[in-house]
Structures are given as structure tokens and as C-alpha cells.
Amino acid sequence: MPRTFPLDRIRNIGIMAHIDAGKTTTTERILFYTGKVHRMGEVDEGSATMDWMVQEQERGITITSAATTCHWKDCRINIIDTPGHVDFTAEVERSLRVLDGAVAIFCAKGGVEPQSETVWRQADRYKIPRIAYVNKMDAMGADFYRTVDMIENKLGANPVVVVLPIGTQEDFAGVVDVISMKAFYWGEDELGTTIEEGPMPESMRDALDDYRERLISSASDFDDTILEAYVGGQEVSPEALRDALRKGTLTNKIVPVLCGSSFRNKGVQKLLDAIVDFLPSPLDVPPVEGMTLSGDKKLVREVSDQEPFSALAFKVTTDPFVGRLTYFRVYSGSLRVRSYVHNSTKGKTERIQRLLLMHANHREDVEAVVTGDIAATVALKFTATGDTLCDEKHPIVLENIQFPEPVIRMAIEPETRADQDRLSMSMVKLAEEDPTFTYRIDEETGQTIIAGMGELHLEIIADRLLREFAVKAQVGRPQVAYRESVLGAADGEGRYVRQTGGKGQYGHAKIKIEPLGRGSGFMFVDAVKGGAIPTEFIPAVESGVKEALQTGVIAGNPVVDIKVTLLDGSYHEVDSSELAFKVAGSMAVKDALSKAKCALLEPVMKVEVATPADYLGDVLADLGSRRGQVQGMENRDTYQLVQGEVPLSAMFGYATDLRSRTQGRGTYAMQFGRYDVVPPAEADKIVARYLGRPVD
Numbered sequence: 001m002p003r004t005f006p007l008d009r010i011r012n013i014g015i016m017a018h019i020d021a022g023k024t025t026t027t028e029r030i031l032f033y034t035g036k037v038h039r040m041g042e043v044d045e046g047s048a049t050m051d052w053m054v055q056e057q058e059r060g061i062t063i064t065s066a067a068t069t070c071h072w073k074d075c076r077i078n079i080i081d082t083p084g085h086v087d088f089t090a091e092v093e094r095s096l097r098v099l100d101g102a103v104a105i106f107c108a109k110g111g112v113e114p115q116s117e118t119v120w121r122q123a124d125r126y127k128i129p130r131i132a133y134v135n136k137m138d139a140m141g142a143d144f145y146r147t148v149d150m151i152e153n154k155l156g157a158n159p160v161v162v163v164l165p166i167g168t169q170e171d172f173a174g175v176v177d178v179i180s181m182k183a184f185y186w187g188e189d190e191l192g193t194t195i196e197e198g199p200m201p202e203s204m205r206d207a208l209d210d211y212r213e214r215l216i217s218s219a220s221d222f223d224d225t226i227l228e229a230y231v232g233g234q235e236v237s238p239e240a241l242r243d244a245l246r247k248g249t250l251t252n253k254i255v256p257v258l259c260g261s262s263f264r265n266k267g268v269q270k271l272l273d274a275i276v277d278f279l280p281s282p283l284d285v286p287p288v289e290g291m292t293l294s295g296d297k298k299l300v301r302e303v304s305d306q307e308p309f310s311a312l313a314f315k316v317t318t319d320p321f322v323g324r325l326t327y328f329r330v331y332s333g334s335l336r337v338r339s340y341v342h343n344s345t346k347g348k349t350e351r352i353q354r355l356l357l358m359h360a361n362h363r364e365d366v367e368a369v370v371t372g373d374i375a376a377t378v379a380l381k382f383t384a385t386g387d388t389l390c391d392e393k394h395p396i397v398l399e400n401i402q403f404p405e406p407v408i409r410m411a412i413e414p415e416t417r418a419d420q421d422r423l424s425m426s427m428v429k430l431a432e433e434d435p436t437f438t439y440r441i442d443e444e445t446g447q448t449i450i451a452g453m454g455e456l457h458l459e460i461i462a463d464r465l466l467r468e469f470a471v472k473a474q475v476g477r478p479q480v481a482y483r484e485s486v487l488g489a490a491d492g493e494g495r496y497v498r499q500t501g502g503k504g505q506y507g508h509a510k511i512k513i514e515p516l517g518r519g520s521g522f523m524f525v526d527a528v529k530g531g532a533i534p535t536e537f538i539p540a541v542e543s544g545v546k547e548a549l550q551t552g553v554i555a556g557n558p559v560v561d562i563k564v565t566l567l568d569g570s571y572h573e574v575d576s577s578e579l580a581f582k583v584a585g586s587m588a589v590k591d592a593l594s595k596a597k598c599a600l601l602e603p604v605m606k607v608e609v610a611t612p613a614d615y616l617g618d619v620l621a622d623l624g625s626r627r628g629q630v631q632g633m634e635n636r637d638t639y640q641l642v643q644g645e646v647p648l649s650a651m652f653g654y655a656t657d658l659r660s661r662t663q664g665r666g667t668y669a670m671q672f673g674r675y676d677v678v679p680p681a682e683a684d685k686i687v688a689r690y691l692g693r694p695v696d
Contacts, residue, residue: 003370005076007303008281010372012078012329014095016123017105018113018669019061019084022135022262026105027068027081029268033193034070034077036359055460063460065091065315067327067374068359072272078374084115086671087454090403090436092119094314094385097401098329098374101279102130103271108142108168108259111636112150114608114669120155129249131274132157134259137165137172137267141636144168144259151255160218160245161211163258163270166201175259175267176200178211179245180238184270192265218254219244242277249278282372288331290388290396293344299396301332305370308394309333309341313387314401316432319378320468322354322363324432326383327376331398333391334370342392345400348382349392385435403435406451407603407648407672410458411476412465413447419472423448426469430461437461451481454670455652480649482686483601483675484552485561489514492592494544494584506572507580509533509541511588513596516561518674522549523563533569533581540578541566544585553593554600554683555690560675561601564589600683601675602647609642609658611666616640618661626650627679645673649682 015023031037055063065082080095096102102123106116123130134147144165151159166174166183174185183201187194200208216236220227223244229236248254256278260267287302288310301310315327335341337355342348356376357364369375383389386400414420427439427448438451452458455478465471491512498505516523524542533541549559569584607628611619613635619642620630628646635641651670658666678686 003305007283007372009075010078010281011075011275011279012098012100012282012372012374013275013279014065014080014082014092014099014102014128015105016082016092016096016102016119017084018107018110018115018119021084021105021107021110021113021116023084023105024081026103026133026135026262026268026271027079029192029262029265030077030079030272031068031070032191033269033272034072036068036070055463061085063088063091064317065095066358066360067376069357069374073276075276077272077275080374082119084119085456086115086118086669087452087457087460089118089122089453089671090434092122093403094401094435096122096126096128098312098314099128100282100285101275102128103133103275103279104130104255105133105135106147106151107139108134108136108144108147109139110610111143111147112154114606114671117154118671120157127252129252129278129280130255131249131271131278132159132255132257133267133271134257135262137168137259138170138261138264140169142169142172148257151257157255158218158253159257160215160248160254162215162245162256162274163260163267164204164208164211165259166204172261172264172266174198175270176204176208177270178208178215179241181208181212186266190265192268195269215241215245218248221253222247222251246278250280250284288398290398293347293395293397295397301396303371304332305334307332307371308391308396309335309389310391310396310398311335311341311389312398313380313383313385313389316383316385318429318433318468319361322356322378324380325356325376325378326380327358327374328389330369330371330373330375332371334368336368337366340392341389342395343380343383343387344390344395344397345387346382346384350380350383350389352377354378384432401435404453404672405481406436406438406453407481408454408458408478409449409451409481410478411442411447412450412462413474413476415472415474422469422471423465423473426465426471429469430464434461453672478652480602480647482555482557482678483560484554484557485559485599485601485677486513486515486593486596487599488597490592490596491567492588492590492595494587494589494591496580496583496587498580504572504575505577505580505583506575507537507540507569507577507582507584508571509569509581509584509588510567511545511585511592512565512567513589513592514563514565516563518561518676520561522546522560525563525565527565527567528569533566533571534576537571537576537578537581538566540581541569541585544582544587545589547582548586548589548593552598553590554598555687557600559593559598600678600686602649602678602682604645604673604676605648605651605670606673607642607644607646607651607668607670609644609666609668610636610639611642611658611662613640615662615666616642619658619666622657622661626654627682646670647678648672 017023067080082092082095164176176183185196185198282303290299310332311328311330313328317325319325388398414423462475493510496507552559630644632643
């Protein structure tokens with residue numbers, strides 16, 4: 001089928017950053033300058049194209065990743081604008097999984113902020129090439145050079161400056177292109193469409209020469225001819241420099257750095273040039289790898305339309321007009337409307353009724369999609385986030401997407417029986433959309449318990465239940481998702497014997513439990529010798545062990561960071577079964593837990609508080625009262641930055657308290673750090689609440 005764009009002219013990129021760094025504003029300018037929209041939307045006005053959800057428009061933040069397509073210099077750019085708030089980190093995770101490159105946006109005033117580090121590490125994990133854009137150069141306190149240093153020191157990156165700012169804060173007027181050695185100014189046109197080449201300020205000559213030399217030095221690592229010219233004192237062409245910097249960017253050895261003020265419509269065109277010049281096409285990234293259905297052999301799909309079709313579903317949403325919408329990235333081959341596709345993860349066949357290119361919440365029907373496309377389809381019955389779609393004759397299973405566990409939960413009570421029925425259906429749809437949102441029915445209280453990544457996350461869920469699904473419900477106070485673990489080793493034994501007149505049940509297992517390091521999860525080791533338990537029953541024992549570990553002995557929380565070794569057991573030739581050994585494994589774990597020294601674990605959050613110096617004492621005292629540990633402080637011109645760790649249970653309502661202590665001038669950011677042991681006094685209170693006892 002004919003291609004509208006060759007593969008080397010396609011860029012699949014994500015926009016990522018800390019909250020309020022200007023991701024959505026920058027994306028709006030990109031859409032305007034590429035002709036995709038004819039009016040710039042503003043986040044503060046609730047008119048941003050990419051923030052189409054009501055909740056996003058009201059709060060002025062991005063909640064869900066939105067996809068769109070635009071064109072610049074004969075290139076097709078598929079963009080995903082991701083959220084900056086830590087509560088919606090899953091949106092960043094699944095977007096980066098299917099993207100080829102990324103633009104990391106940094107606030108020139110705040111520099112590298114907590115969520116900047118989080119998304120940078122996520123991109124590191126997927127080995128995604130990226131460029132850096134220092135935004136808000138017009139803001140009071142903006143410092144481009146400090147931000148570049150922070151990118152190097154805090155992120156461990158190798159920033160190479162390709163654009164220098166002319167002026168700063170209210171004097172920011174334009175940029176100097178270090179590659180071409182030309183100065184560019186944005187004229188009086190408020191929309192920023194007029195760019196004029198002008199004289200370079202003499203005051204910048206020394207800085208420009210310094211950064212030019214650094215750039216050529218970095219480029220010479222990837223091109224021997226540049227190295228020879230550099231050593232011989234010869235001029236190096238801008239084209240040669242761009243080619244060399246592109247090579248360095250694609251190998252993640254360097255990060256080109258640009259700057260601008262998206263809100264003031266300055267610098268975005270240079271960013272678009274850099275996206276085309278430095279970020280990869282689908283041909284520049286390694287071909288996707290997967291496994292056979294049996295999981296015993298690795299398969300590779302080359303980046304080509306002639307290869308068998310393979311794609312990864314990375315997002316599922318409920319659209320009020322078209323129903324269930326599944327986003328996917330095509331890694332190889334092509335797909336037509338009214339054809340069939342195989343879901344190799346679920347072993348099901350799906351029919352493609354419509355193929356859509358998305359522009360935020362607007363849809364464009366197409367007849368086919370090809371390698372490198374990011375598209376969507378409707379009415380897939382079985383496909384969920386992370387599933388592989390492929391040619392049924394050439395099955396492949398691509399690597400799934402890993403999401404973090406929820407750290408906060410709360411009870412939700414529907415007001416009427418009709419609301420109860422709607423709530424059940426709504427939960428299923430929301431859980432399909434958001435893998436970090438879970439729900440369950442508490443067996444003891446009968447309450448519906450929802451869990452997510454933070455207070456804002458659950459607040460948005462509750463708001464969506466009311467607005468989108470018309471579910472009226474009362475929401476309880478958020479609760480922490482505790483965990484339990486063991487502090488020492490213990491042995492346990494489980495013997496399950498039942499005789500009912502006919503064939504009975506017999507399973508017998510002996511185990512040993514031991515603690516693992518924090519964050520290690522669960523490990524099962526089969527150390528049975530001499531066939532005491534037949535091999536076919538070992539998985540049943542492991543299944544029973546895992547099931548028993550879902551309910552700890554302290555307060556009924558899941559048990560983590562534990563190693564379980566199956567030591568011995570016995571079986572009956574007639575009465576033994578998988579069910580019997582599953583029960584025996586469960587009984588053995590409960591026996592061992594009752595003997596071991598157990599501990600309650602709580603999520604500890606990394607917190608960064610920005611406060612005027614006048615209120616620093618109050619802020620530190622408040623953090624101390626919340627069992628916080630201050631780990632560092634930085635002086636940032638007009639304010640102090642406090643970094644520390646605080647238990648999540650002590651952070652509820654902190655935003656309001658911080659505002660009142662700093663007269664509305666303090667801000668904070670928080671992200672999950674680790675699970676740690678709860679102090680005994682606090683653990684006693686938690687257990688008392690769990691058992692329904694009064695707490696002193």
C-alpha cells in the first residue's frame with residue numbers, strides 16, 4: 001500500500017517534564033506553528049487542545065496522555081503530551097514504552113525538579129534518545145546556565161548546548177544558534193510567527209565561542225572528519241555538526257539543549273528544527289523483539305511494511321462517542337480496516353472495524369496504518385493495555401508494560417442501589433483505562449475499596465465517576481496501602497488431609513521463609529530433594545504460597561520482600577491433587593508467619609518543598625512533626641528548597657497546611673520513594689484501627 005511519508009521522515013516523540021514546566025503550552029505552540037490548529041489554546045484559560053478532559057481544563061494540569069500528529073519540514077511528527085504530576089506516572093510509562101524519542105522540558109526557574117528526575121529515569125530505562133528544552137526564559141529567576149549544570153549533575157546526562165539565550169527574564173529577546181553562529185529575534189508579532197536574523201550581541205561573544213568549542217568537541221567524538229578539522233583549526237559546516245550531533249543523540253551519548261519561552265511564543269520553531277534534526281525515526285531505533293507463544297525463542301520484527309504485522313496496545317480509553325478506544329503503536333507490517341488481527345497475549349482474534357488517527361479527542365478515519373504509525377481502533381473486546389496485536393500466521397508476544405503498585409486507597413459508598421450497579425460497571429472501565437487504579441470488595445465490611453497513586457489520582461477518579469458515569473457516591477478519607485514483611489527466618493508446615501468416603505485429599509509441604517531486601521518483592525525456591533513432592537504439584541504449592549501472602553498476620557496487608565523455600569513434604573499416590581498441595585502451601589506460609597517476627601511497612605515519599613526563606617523554620621518544624629527526615633537544602637535565589645522523606649500517612653492535607661504556613665507562597669512536590677518499617681508506636685495505632693479498637 002502507498003506510504004504518505006517515508007519511514008526516515010517520521011518522528012514519534014513524547015513531551016515530558018515536571019508539573020507546570022510548560023509541556024502542554026509548548027505542545028500548543030507546536031501545533032500552531034505546524035498549522036495543525038489556527039488558534040493557540042491556553043492552559044490557564046482551559047482552552048488547550050491537548051487538555052480536553054473537563055478535569056484537566058478546570059485544574060490547569062494534564063491528567064491523561066493525549067496523542068496528535070503534525071508536520072514540519074517534510075516530516076510527520078506524532079506527539080504524545082504526557083502528564084507531569086507524579087500521580088499519573090503510568091501515563092508517562094506507557095507512552096515512553098512505544099515512543100522513539102522525547103523532548104524533556106525544564107523550567108528555567110526551577111531547573112531539574114523531582115518529577116523531571118522521575119521521567120528522565122523512565123526514559124533511561126527504555127533507552128530513549130531525547131533533547132532538552134529550557135522553557136520560561138522570561139520568568140523572574142530564570143537561569144539557563146544553572147539549569148544546564150543541573151541536567152549534567154542531577155541527571156548524569158551530557159548536555160550539549162545548541163541554542164543560547166539572548167537576554168533573560170524580562171529582557172529575553174531571542175536566541176543564538178551555536179551551530180550556525182547566527183542570532184534570531186522574534187519581532188513585534190505577538191504570535192511569534194515572525195523570526196528575524198539580526199546582529200549578535202558583542203557581550204555574548206566569549207560565551208558563544210566557549211559553547212561553540214564545546215559543541216565541536218562533542219561532535220568530533222562521532223565524526224573523524226570534524227575531529228581532523230577541529231585539530232587543524234579549519235571551519236566545520238553546520239550540516240556536518242548536525243549530522244554528528246544526531247549520531248550522538250541517537251546513541252544517548254549527548255543531549256542537545258535548547259531554550260525559549262513557549263508562553264511568549266519564542267523559541268518553539270527552533271525546537272521543531274531540533275526534533276527533525278536530532279531525534280530518531282523508526283529506522284534509527286533497534287527492531288522490536290518478542291517471544292514465541294511458548295516463550296522459548298526470541299523473535300525479531302524488522303522495521304518494514306513488508307514484515308508480518310506486529311503492534312503493542314499501550315492505552316485503552318472509553319470514548320463517549322465511539323465507545324472503547326484502543327491506542328496502539330505499529331512496529332512492523334500494515335493493517336487495513338475490516339481485517340482481522342490476533343491478540344497473542346490473550347490468544348484471541350479481534351476484528352478491526354475502524355482505524356483512527358487521533359488529535360487529542362478528535363478522530364480521523366483512515367483505511368490503513370503502516371509501520372511507525374501511532375493509531376487507535378474501536379470495539380476490541382479482549383485487548384487490554386500491554387497486549388500484543390499481530391498477524392495470526394506469524395504470532396509474536398512483545399514485552400508487556402510494567403506499572404507501579406498503588407500506594408493509597410479509600411472506601412467509596414454508592415448512595416442508591418442503582419448507583420451500586422453503575423459503580424460496578426464503571427470500575428471495570430476505569431481499571432481497563434488505568435492500570436494503576438485497582439478496586440476490590442472488602443470481605444469483612446462489604447465496602448468497595450479503590451486504590452491509586454495519590455490523593456489527586458483518587459480525587460479525579462471520584463470526579464469522573466460522577467460526571468462521566470453518573471455514579472453518586474460518598475468517598476471516605478484516603479488510607480495508606482500498607483505492606484507487611486518478615487524480619488527473620490522461620491519454618492512452617494502445612495498438612496491438608498480430607499477423607500470423604502471416596503477419593504480423599506492429601507497434601508503436605510514444609511517451607512522456610514526469609515526476609516529479602518526492600519523492594520525485592522517475592523522469591524520462591526524449590527529445594528525439595530528425592531521426589532518427596534512430585535514435580536507437577538510444585539506450581540500448586542507456589543500458588544498457595546502466593547495466595548496466603550496476600551493477607552499478613554499483623555493487619556491483613558500483603559506480605560512483600562520475602563523468600564519462600566520449599567524444603568520437604570509428602571504425597572499420596574491416590575489422594576494427592578493440585579488443590580490439596582495449594583492448600584498445604586497456604587497453610588505452611590500461615591504457620592511460618594505466625595512464628596516469624598513480622599513488621600508493618602509503610603510507603604515513604606520523597607518530598608521537595610519550595611518556600612520563601614522567611615518561613616523556612618515553620619516548614620522544617622512541620623515536616624519534623626510529620627516524622628519527616630530532611631536530607632538537604634538548597635538556596636534558590638528568592639526561595640529555599642527543602643528535600644526530605646516523609647511517610648505518606650503524614651502527608652494528607654499537607655498542601656493546605658503549607659499554604660497557610662507560607663501565606664500561599666509555598667509549593668511542594670511528592671513522589672513514591674520506598675517502603676520502610678513503621679515505628680512500633682505508630683504500628684500499634686494502625687493495628688488498633690484495623691481491629692476496630694479505640695486509638696489513644
